[in-house]
Amino acid sequence: MVRSVICETYLEEYLKSLSKKQGTSVGLLIGQPSNHGKDHIIYLNKIKEDDGPDQENKGLLDIENQHVSQHALVETRILPGGFYVMGIFVIYPKSVFEDSDLLRKVKTMLVDIRHTFDSNVLIQGNCDELDGGEKLVFYYSSSSNIFGCKSIALKSDNLSVKPCDWKFQDRATSWHVMSTYFETDEVFVLKKKTEDQYDTEANLTNCVENVRQQLEKSVVFFDGGPIEGTQSLEHVIKAKKNDQFLVHVYSPSHSQQDISTRKIVNFAGTMQFEGVVSSKVFVHPKNTIAEVERFVKVDILRSLMSRVQIHCDSLVLAEDPVQDTIMLNELPRRIYFPIRPKSNPILFSEYLFREESKETAIPHIRETLDLSVTLKELNATVETVPEIKEEEQHDAKECETGGARKGAERPNVIVLGTLSAIVVLIVAIIAFYVTK
Template sequence: REEQNESNKNYHPTSADVDEEWVTAHASQLSRMLPGGLLVLGVFIIAAPELAKDIQNALRKLVFSVEKSVVKKRLWKFTEEEVSDRVALHVCSATKKILCRTYDIQDPKSSPKPADWKYQSGLSAFWLSLECTINVNIHIPLSATSASYELEKNTRNGLTRWAKQIEEGVFLINGQAKEDDAELLEGQKKSSRGNIQHFNVKVLTQLSQSSGHRSTATVQVCSGSINLKGAVKCRAYIHNNKPKIKDAIQALKRDIINTLSDRCEILFEDLLINEAPDKKNSEREYHALPHRVFASIAGSNVMLCDYKFGDETAGEIQESFFEMLDQVVHGEAIHIAEEINTGKYTFLLGVLFGVFISLF
């Protein structure tokens, strides 16, 4: 036993000990918890100084792997104006010294660039919050010529078309439509320290294309459909340093698209694990998408989110937050964004195979 203890003392982890699969999975799960305006910006490793060279190679690999994992199922794209640098942070376990470097994730051959790492207190104290409720009613036809019903793939295709509608929608902030380059805080009173200023947003989407756009109609033989219907609570945060209307709306658009896409992905993951064999050939299926749950995090005015199915308890939600964030979230700090709808829905007649998915 003494020999074993001595061996453990002399053991130092190497870059080979880094579990890339776990890191990327963790980053993807964390990304789901972030409201609009927040992104996973990088990775960090705490390691001994003699591993500095190996760790930098591992960090570089992780930065690109994490970004690839996070954006893989994203239904929106970054603009050309946005910063594409991601952070790699090495914290020395002996000296606590921090080495910070950035990589341009748009360039696979990107070289590391040195960067300063500074701590700031109360960073989110004056951030601004935008909130809205989106009523969703998405109909996704399933082609009769398809060899098999790939529900996840078909749902994603339908969500991609819906996401385009959201991108092209009109956003009214506190009931007003403003120019993109106007300042969000123009004409607003300053909020007191520690209180986030909230903006209520209403989203208007076009029912059909205007006469100025040419479109083509497609006749498709269908043997079923997927319907997504319900109300979605969305939230985004933005800094208070002269924020532009376009930046605030962009953050909220991304939250709207992310939360619906994430819920569908979570549902399909759950079905893959728990689906009963006798339900595979049923003509109609009803599934409730998980509810969105917001929670206050210690030391921040920003609320992060998670998702719960109807049968999950408050204790399980708290456990999930603790597992992801290593922070205790008390029951009173948890807010369920949507209430359960007990109403019944009517299916379209003539559907041979239908999946009705409720957001409530």
């Protein structure tokens, strides 16, 4: 069976515009794969070079694979659960499918993207359950506007190429939003990187891994109860009186765990990982309830890990780390913005630190997605800034911190205090959320 892909019609105009401006472009295909029926491409965007200029001055063979794969990782942080980097598009005078060198080049790009996601598992960039480990290559001629698409089987030894049916279609499907909040409040043992240094990223990643394990055992209720996973969303919608879904994620209770299996261990410090995460996923009527549940869990996990990576990218580590300290690592809060305000309900995400205004997000969105958004289109009220206790603020001014994520300043708050032979790392994601 030939893989079928439906792409929103307005995106063809974007491709035509790129082909007129420059002879060579490489970009990402963003969409939702399916193991039955049709895949949907809901967005695509070109990738800019590291030094700023676009790729028109370079041939396809000159484009760095690592730059493409790193951009795919950064862009995936922005995507809600259920949407993935489904492949790449190439605008070029020659067909990449008719030139062995060009085809080899795009194959290696896709392999590098997959390896990058394999190295960042908690970002949930790969989706073998739905796409079978295959990624798309869409070719658009900059000389004739002729296009074609094929899929590359990345799990095969020879990276076999398979035919693919690509269609541009206006309003290919309807999208429904599933909104929920996920709360976490856990305490973990701090692990050391060296004898006298703690690895912040490793410890925060361990927290997210724990959330992943919780989500695997969690159940998702829709409108107050479970729904059989094999049912299609279309069937469930027909039985509802309205389109709104109340979604709740329930995790196993610690009180049910067998205390006899517990061990007493010695440790030098603890980490409290707490907060409430906003989640919005977008699904179409042909999705099954099991897929919707999976997308909700992926969204929560991806959002948490994205915050950790963005925060750790911003850290400037002291040369002589102080041991008896309280460290407050405040992860950024989530904001939402539309990719096509008038006719598409789908929202992507950005992340802002406490000191950052909404204006900070605009350049990064433009750079990452080649998308212009206005301040009015940014919804920064879904998650609120966490409150910091007075004792945690006490010595904040004594510590100079900083850092930058490309395109935006990324401050970090570290609060120092003295405890007897213990290090406590408190992570505040968000403390409160606005209820309906």
